[in-house]
Amino acid sequence: MRPKPLSTQARKRPKQARSQETVTAILQATARVLVDTGYEKASTNRIAEVAGVSIGTLYQYFPNKAALVAALVDLHVEQMRETFTGLLRDLGEAPLPRAVGVMIHAIVASHQVEPELHRVVIQQLPSVGGRERVEAFQAFCQAVVETWLSMNARRVRPRNHRLAAFVLVHSVDAIVHAAVLEGATFLKDEALEAEVAELVLRYLSPE
Amino acid sequence: MRPKPLSTQARKRPKQARSQETVTAILQATARVLVDTGYEKASTNRIAEVAGVSIGTLYQYFPNKAALVAALVDLHVEQMRETFTGLLRDLGEAPLPRAVGVMIHAIVASHQVEPELHRVVIQQLPSVGGRERVEAFQAFCQAVVETWLSMNARRVRPRNHRLAAFVLVHSVDAIVHAAVLEGATFLKDEALEAEVAELVLRYLSPE
Amino acid sequence: MRPKPLSTQARKRPKQARSQETVTAILQATARVLVDTGYEKASTNRIAEVAGVSIGTLYQYFPNKAALVAALVDLHVEQMRETFTGLLRDLGEAPLPRAVGVMIHAIVASHQVEPELHRVVIQQLPSVGGRERVEAFQAFCQAVVETWLSMNARRVRPRNHRLAAFVLVHSVDAIVHAAVLEGATFLKDEALEAEVAELVLRYLSPE
Amino acid sequence: MRPKPLSTQARKRPKQARSQETVTAILQATARVLVDTGYEKASTNRIAEVAGVSIGTLYQYFPNKAALVAALVDLHVEQMRETFTGLLRDLGEAPLPRAVGVMIHAIVASHQVEPELHRVVIQQLPSVGGRERVEAFQAFCQAVVETWLSMNARRVRPRNHRLAAFVLVHSVDAIVHAAVLEGATFLKDEALEAEVAELVLRYLSPE
């Protein structure tokens, strides 16, 4: 007997074009159902129905519900990461205020990729297969910030870069989260983004 | 399907001592099962069993699962609120650094009331009956901070007190959350608390 | 979290009279469905339906299908055992031919307790939970015969009593089985029983 | 439900060499999967995979699962039959003890052709397509024995040859079965075979 496939791994890599479309359809349906009905009420049968495939087809590609959701979260996190890193190119020698502005904007932007899906992912997903993937993204952001702090050590006040990265990423993240979840009245004008910049700059400034 | 009861309110207010004990036992069992097995696997039958009470008895006091969880969350939030406000007495005329230190400590302390339960409440609870109650506590904190800012308007830099309260509460909250969830290596020494104080003080300082 | 109940153990011991009836009804329904449709097509839903209880009730008493069938087999084997031992009292000092006749008759009789159910149990049950229980009965019969041989060592030819018991019990058992399964044309007249007695007596006779 | 195909017959007789190999691969895979995972867990998809063939190809040669298993059982029974008859040549005028010894050995040997597969076939196969084929082999053995009894009528005691064949074949068969299934500790030394010969000879001996 073969070992049971690890619960959150995809079942097979589709080879034909048709299957690729099917997988895409299933993941899109998963996102939609998750957003519409929440995780609790999102059943695999419903997802298959929305995807326009039979339940059997769904299970050909995903061994269980957790794996299905995990795949979707992976996709989402990957998109956030791309958006984030894409906005961070050429940051090296920018002056402090500009650098901070860019980084904050990158975080904000990465949270605005499919914000409704993001809300569900953050708020409702059970630990297994969901949350840790998002936390991995946060860890990645922290690493980026910590690296940047080290590279600009002479220009910033904090000496413990890891601690500073921890403080900064969580602060900014939380504020952005909250703003996104509140329906974004704050986010639309740039007051919030500026205020966050103020927070960060003052925290980093030598003196 | 039978029509779903909509209420999240408790069914009856027990007046006799014995009933009160029963309710307490049920809520404690709910907390334990929630912590032990997570929300997904916490069934009402299991909770009744752990409480040493029949399932029928449980439903005499709580009309449905949501109400049960809601009552537990209410209790928890109430304890957080008490801890929080308890630490905030006589803050009126304290100098800025001390006032900030006290407030930060109050937030930290309120998060350390039954931290395991807190983790479950924050991470796993479905919207209904759980999250909005926690958010209500955050809103309360924000109101407190906003009030304090207004009362100390001359001594602090930000002019938009609502925005500042939003920024501060979410920042501090998120950092504390994260620290609690990470197993609290940071929290034990006071480095983190000091760093957060730095963040807030610099944000508030005029010029 | 409690350890998962071993797969073939019953779930709870019913305390009220009503539940005892329910359990009986479920087991009877299991027997009927097993006989009517065979093991493969016997679904738990069908069994519950025939028993006149809901599927949930069935699962209150039996944690899974295997446990349900196992309980039924236990009951059946117990009845066979009672029939068998009931016919064996006062065998002690009977002359050889009479003793052999009685034992053979006991085996035949024990196979005629609900022969249709017996057929299903023997022919169709998957290893888990079914077969080994029947094999335990065979082992029991072997032990009885071996004991009897030892107690009558002077009167019988074979010296290796364990081997002799093995040979005898399997022979008689198989012949009876086959006769039962073939629709019992042989069994009705006593020719077969006499012939088996011949086989055994000749095997046991000293010289 | 689509109408279920009723046939147990193979779909087409492969004529080309390649097809023949494919069929062989499928049947070998069936045997392996049956032995490894048991009948319950043996799925046609799994068999096709093990055979290194697509599920579609499997269904080109076998109209359904029953036919597939039936073909395998046919093969197995055919091999048993060949082994059996192969050892029975030139039995005609052999003295009684030798003849009996040869026949018993033939039965034992025929049960040792792929004993693991035999176990599965005997223990696990559902009636349809499996069991009756094995019973056909038993009937064949009975016919052989009955014929031999008739041809040696003067030398043997029993007058009802059909009944005697029934008794003998089932006895020997059962003992051999049981020995094979028990892991064959008895079978290895020849004590068992000798004891069975004793049983049979005494049963057949005139007076």
Add this chain to the structure above:
DNA sequence: AATGAATGAGAGTTCATTCAT
């Protein structure tokens, strides 16, 4: 006030089988 047996919709998942390519 307390019990616990009973309910049953609906969940996740499997697998024999088909058919367009």
Add this chain to the structure above:
DNA sequence: TATGAATGAACTCTCATTCAT
């Protein structure tokens, strides 16, 4: 002749909830 994506009925089992006692 071979492929493998797609199908969907049917399965086992859970759990929030009710109600007669």
